[in-house]
Every structure is written in C-alpha cells, then in structure tokens.
Amino acid sequence: MEFVKTSLPGVVHVRPKIFGDPRGFFMEVYHAGRFRDAGLDLHFVQDNLSRSRRGVLRGLHYQIQHPQGKLVTCLAGVIFDVAVDMRRSSPTFGQWTAVTLTGENRESLYVPPGFAHGFCVLSESADVFYKCTDLYHPEHERSLLWNDQTVGVAWPECGEVTLSEKDRQGKPLDQAECFE
Numbered sequence: 001m002e003f004v005k006t007s008l009p010g011v012v013h014v015r016p017k018i019f020g021d022p023r024g025f026f027m028e029v030y031h032a033g034r035f036r037d038a039g040l041d042l043h044f045v046q047d048n049l050s051r052s053r054r055g056v057l058r059g060l061h062y063q064i065q066h067p068q069g070k071l072v073t074c075l076a077g078v079i080f081d082v083a084v085d086m087r088r089s090s091p092t093f094g095q096w097t098a099v100t101l102t103g104e105n106r107e108s109l110y111v112p113p114g115f116a117h118g119f120c121v122l123s124e125s126a127d128v129f130y131k132c133t134d135l136y137h138p139e140h141e142r143s144l145l146w147n148d149q150t151v152g153v154a155w156p157e158c159g160e161v162t163l164s165e166k167d168r169q170g171k172p173l174d175q176a177e178c179f180e
C-alpha cells in the first residue's frame, strides 16, 4: 500500500498492493495500522455505495457540521474524483485536486473533513464505495457549485452532465458556507 501526497496537504492518493494469482487477486482496501503509520489515524462509522451512469456528476458535497473524512474507491468503471479545500484559514483554501479512480487501478482517494468532494463518471456506469469518518447529517449537508469559476475544477469531457436538483442549486465559493 502506497500513500501518495497530492497538491492539497491532507488529501492522500492511496495505491494498493495487489496480489494476483491464478484464482484472481487480493488487496487490502483499508488497514488501520498502515493508514496510521501514514499519518491517517481514522475511525470510520459509515460505508456508502453508489452506482451512476456516464455523465453523472455528484458533488461537490460537504457537511458544515459533522464534517466527514471519506476514503473513496471506485469498484467498477471510471471516475474523476475531486476534493476542494473549504477551510478559509487554509493556505490552499478554494483549491482543488483530482485523481482518476477505476475498477482496474483500484486506487483510493482520502478526502479529509473540511473538504468538499465530488466525482463525475467517465464510463458507461461506475460503482463508487466510500468509507466515512462521521455519519450522514442531511441538515448540515452543503453543495459547492461543481463548475464554479473561482474554483475552476478542470472536469474532463464526460458528455452531457447529469446532476441532482440539489447539485444544480449548489453555491459558488463566494456564497458558500465554509469552515474557519
């Protein structure tokens, strides 16, 4: 398991060690000790799975209270997975980073509390599994507008974008509630 820093301190790209043999393969998705040794002392309390079709864009989501850290893995398909720093006091406030996660590379992205998270689907369909460090609190959930010019996420071409009503009404960064 390899932990690769991204341009945003705290957002970590996790590359698994994959043990292939004639039966197929084995890999660890999460290992508390290895994560702790890499500086990620996490306690997960909720696991989520979503399936989305090509062009679906979910995000960019965060909870203003009970912020969630998320370990995101794509089990099937291909996604462009994005984190945006929503902490005003951070030197990287408003900046984004992204990795391509696929059912083939089986990599993960750890998005810490204080960041907005979202992804778009580049394959016919994608199954996305993520572990969360806090529980879902819909009343505290916020949506940062996916294509806000100030943030400027360089989303790859994924055809016609499909959004939820909530995400269509996401707030641009200058109107969004942020963390201190």
Ligand SMILES: Cc1cn([C@H]2C[C@H](O)[C@@H](COP(=O)(O)OP(=O)(O)O[C@H]3O[C@@H](C)C(=O)[C@@H](O)[C@H]3O)O2)c(=O)[nH]c1=O
Pocket (backbone or CB within 6 Å): 048, 050, 058, 059, 060, 061, 062, 070, 117, 118, 119, 136, 164
């Ligand atoms: C996120 C979530 C949703 N739900 C329900 C609420 C709703 O009826 C249905 C779909 O919810 P949403 O439209 O919010 O699902 P979705 O747009 O997939 O929301 C997710 O997006 C990604 C990018 C994240 O980072 C997640 O934290 C989460 O915000 O599922 C739960 O019951 N528990 C949960 O934890």
